[in-house]
Amino acid sequence: MATFQSLPGFREFYPDDLSRRKHIFDLWRRTAHAFGFAEYDAPVLEPLELYKAKSGDEIEAQLFSFTDKGGREVALRPEMTPTVCRLVGARASALKRPIKWFSIAEFYRYERMQKGRGRCFFQFNADIFGEPGPEAEIELIALLTQCLAAFGLTEQDFHVRLSDRNLWFYYLEALGLDEPRIRAVLGAVDRFEKYGDDAFKGYTEQFGELEAGVKAKVLAFLQIKTLAALEATLATLGSEKLVARLADWRKLLAGLEAMGLARFIAVDLGVVRGLAYYTGFVFEAFDRKGELRALAGGGRYDDLVEKLGGPALPAVGFAIGDMTFALLLEQRGLMPAFVQAPDVYCVIGGEAGRRAAFADIHALRAAGHRVDYPMKEVAFGKQFKAAADSGAKLALIYGDDELAKGVVKIRDLTDRTEHEVPRDQAVAAVRDFFSAG
RNA sequence: GCGGUCAUAGCUCAGUUGGUUAGAGCACAAGAUUGUGAAUCUUGGGGUCGCGGGUUCGAGUCCCGUUGGCCGCCCCA
Numbered sequence: 001m002a003t004f005q006s007l008p009g010f011r012e013f014y015p016d017d018l019s020r021r022k023h024i025f026d027l028w029r030r031t032a033h034a035f036g037f038a039e040y041d042a043p044v045l046e047p048l049e050l051y052k053a054k055s056g057d058e059i060e061a062q063l064f065s066f067t068d069k070g071g072r073e074v075a076l077r078p079e080m081t082p083t084v085c086r087l088v089g090a091r092a093s094a095l096k097r098p099i100k101w102f103s104i105a106e107f108y109r110y111e112r113m114q115k116g117r118g119r120c121f122f123q124f125n126a127d128i129f130g131e132p133g134p135e136a137e138i139e140l141i142a143l144l145t146q147c148l149a150a151f152g153l154t155e156q157d158f159h160v161r162l163s164d165r166n167l168w169f170y171y172l173e174a175l176g177l178d179e180p181r182i183r184a185v186l187g188a189v190d191r192f193e194k195y196g197d198d199a200f201k202g203y204t205e206q207f208g209e210l211e212a213g214v215k216a217k218v219l220a221f222l223q224i225k226t227l228a229a230l231e232a233t234l235a236t237l238g239s240e241k242l243v244a245r246l247a248d249w250r251k252l253l254a255g256l257e258a259m260g261l262a263r264f265i266a267v268d269l270g271v272v273r274g275l276a277y278y279t280g281f282v283f284e285a286f287d288r289k290g291e292l293r294a295l296a297g298g299g300r301y302d303d304l305v306e307k308l309g310g311p312a313l314p315a316v317g318f319a320i321g322d323m324t325f326a327l328l329l330e331q332r333g334l335m336p337a338f339v340q341a342p343d344v345y346c347v348i349g350g351e352a353g354r355r356a357a358f359a360d361i362h363a364l365r366a367a368g369h370r371v372d373y374p375m376k377e378v379a380f381g382k383q384f385k386a387a388a389d390s391g392a393k394l395a396l397i398y399g400d401d402e403l404a405k406g407v408v409k410i411r412d413l414t415d416r417t418e419h420e421v422p423r424d425q426a427v428a429a430v431r432d433f434f435s436a437g
Numbered sequence: 438g439c440g441g442u443c444a445u446a447g448c449u450c451a452g453u454u455g456g457u458u459a460g461a462g463c464a465c466a467a468g469a470u471u472g473u474g475a476a477u478c479u480u481g482g483g484g485u486c487g488c489g490g491g492u493u494c495g496a497g498u499c500c501c502g503u504u505g506g507c508c509g510c511c512c513c514a
Contacts, residue, residue, distance in 0.1 A: 005487095008505070055514060061438090062512075079514050112438085115508070274514070293513085319514090349471065380472045388474040399472060411473080418473090 009111075009119025019338035021122070024322060024329075025104050027150045028124045032102040035143045037126055040101050042083045044108075048073040053308060054082045054277065064108045064119075076108035080125040081301070081317060082308055088129050089310020098136070099129040116293045116324035127317030132302070134248045136316045137281050138255035144285060144296055144318050145264045148325075152334045155263040155288075158295060162283045163271035164249070165299070170241040171221065171234065175214050181207055185218060190272040192222060222270050227253055230267065252281065277301045283318070287328050295328065296320040341391025344430060345413075346373035347383040349399035356423065357398040360408070363427045369434065388413055394433060396426060 006012055013021060029039065048065050065075035077083060080103055088099055103125045111119060126143055128136040141160060148158055168189070172182045184203040191199035203210055210218075224230050227249060234242045256265055273282040282299030286292070298318020305313040329335040344364060346357045357373060364371045372390060374383055380399070387395040397409035397418075408426040410433075411418040421429045 005505075051514085059514075062514085081514070109513085111512075112510095113507085114510095117513080277514085297514090347473085377471080379470060381470060381474085384473045385475085395473090397472080401472075413474080416474080 007119075009113045011118060011120060015340065016337070019340070020326065020335055021322065023336065023338060024151075024326065025122075025124075028104060028147055028320070029102075031147050031150050032124075032126060032143065035100070035139065035146070037100045037102040037143070040084070040087065040103055041105060042077075042080070042087060042103070044077055044106070045074050046077050046083060048075045050082045050086070050308070051075055051078065054304065062109050062111060064110050077105075078107055078109045080105060080107070080123065080319065081127075081304065084125065084127055084317075085305045085308045085310060085315070088127075088315075089305045089308060089313065092129070092305070092311050092313055095129075097130040100126075100139070101129075102126040116321075116327055118323060122322040123319040124322075125317065125319045127315060129305070129313050129315045131316070132314040134252040134255070134281070136314075137252050137283075137300070138259075140298065140316055140318055141252075141256060141265070141283060142259050142261060144283075144298070144320070145261050147320055148285060148295065149264075151329055153328070153332065157328070157332060158264070158285055158287050159266045160264050160283050160285045161266050161268035161271045162252075162281065163267075163269045163273075164245070164281050165272065165278050166280050167230075167234075167242070167245050167249075168221075168269065168272070170239055170245060171237075172218075174237045174239045174242065175217060177214070185210070186272050189218065189222065189270065190274070192219075193270050224269055225267055227267060248281075273297060273299055277304050277307075279303055281316070285320070292324050292327055295324050342370040342372040343392060343434060344369055344371045344394045344396055345387035345390045345392035346371065347380065347387060347395050347397045347399070347411075348373060349380065350377075352403055353398035353400065356403060356408075357396070360396065360426050364430055367427070367431060369430060387411075394430060396430070 011017075032039070048060065048063070051059050051063060059078075060075075063075040063078055065073065068074050084101060084103070088095065088101070104122060105125070106120055106122050108120050111117065113119065124147060126140060128140060141162070145160060165186070168186055169182055172185055177185065181203075184206055188199040188203050200210060200215070221233065224233065230249065231246055234246060253262070253265070253267075256262060271282055271284050273284065278299040279302045280300035283297070284294045285296040286294055296318055298316070300314070300316045302314040303312075305311065305315060326335065346361060348354050348357045361371050361373060372392070374386060378386070384395070392413055395411040395413055397411060399409075402409050402420070405420070406423055407420040408423055409418055409420050410426070410429060
């Protein structure tokens, strides 16, 4: 047993593990580029105050925070949103609109580990700044959907639950609740799925029993699954805000439908996403079976850039975590096992063969081919087995027979055919093979 | 921060009411095999049985503590 182990909740990526992680990141990155998002990165270590300003002092308990040698209070980043708000805010007036950015980065939270949650994890973050209308939500929800569907997941596997904090606010306002009561009701809504009626305990303690008629309307609102039902419920209230908001809903859903994504979208007002800084549409992606924690979450946060010291700038964003997502891919058999295979494996007999091979090996590598060979003298039989095991497409054979004839034997490891080429043409032959394939 | 549960080789695990030198499969390595691929056979390396203490003539096994994993609660940006 090793004397030292990794810190609790931290992960180590052996090559097999890293290949799986890379597969996920590569596809996320390619998808984001396809949607016209630009990649950025930023420091892992940030001033503690950045997170306190966004989330309140209590957040420190959940952070890897400490005082550095210069006496600065710092924290490992637990999320990207405050950082990207700072980056965008600092250059808001110089950046071309719309600002569509993404990142793939590691985050740290001082928390107890659970299935799909550790103390360090990666997130794909995507945000759009400067666009106040639902066009931004269309773009982001489409990106989120494709970031999951790109791996072969279908509407059988996941869906995106769509809700709206504004709609809740206007609705409860129309029902006659004041702001503190609205917040308490939203807190209950957030917990209702898990706790049922007990979710309203907090409200009752604060304000007394919620009036039965209002509560019935809240519970009915939670059951709504379609835009039509939403419109029917809200039409009677005569609130201008609600009318305007419903127009946004129609635009958002129509846009997603036109992209062919309606099958992934579920109108579900049970999603509230904490009570933190969201100011409009909020959405979360879940596995359909409901066995895992959320795959992704996001929403609109129009006030945050300004709150963190930038200009007033509307924003929408979401993040996908790597842990739950990897679990889902494994569950559905969609996580391919990758091996790092060379293009070419050299089979070498004797010192003279080795010298001849080395010249070609280095030339091929310099030309960008992946080339491997046995470091020590090994029986030919084993070398061929090693060549096959390596996953290489070609074997180059440098044995006494070939040297005597001044050739290199090239074996196609896929169809098991072989032919000889003059020594000085071996590099060109390999190049031709791969450029043709 | 709280609760449940587990910890034996790189991995998956066996190990009897406590008994003397802790095992298997897989993986890895060497050989059979210095000219051709998933086979077979032989052999080998690798363990302070998570760590510390206790009970006992004797502890992988029983007791206490501790660390860590997993699962859940709180929280979830």
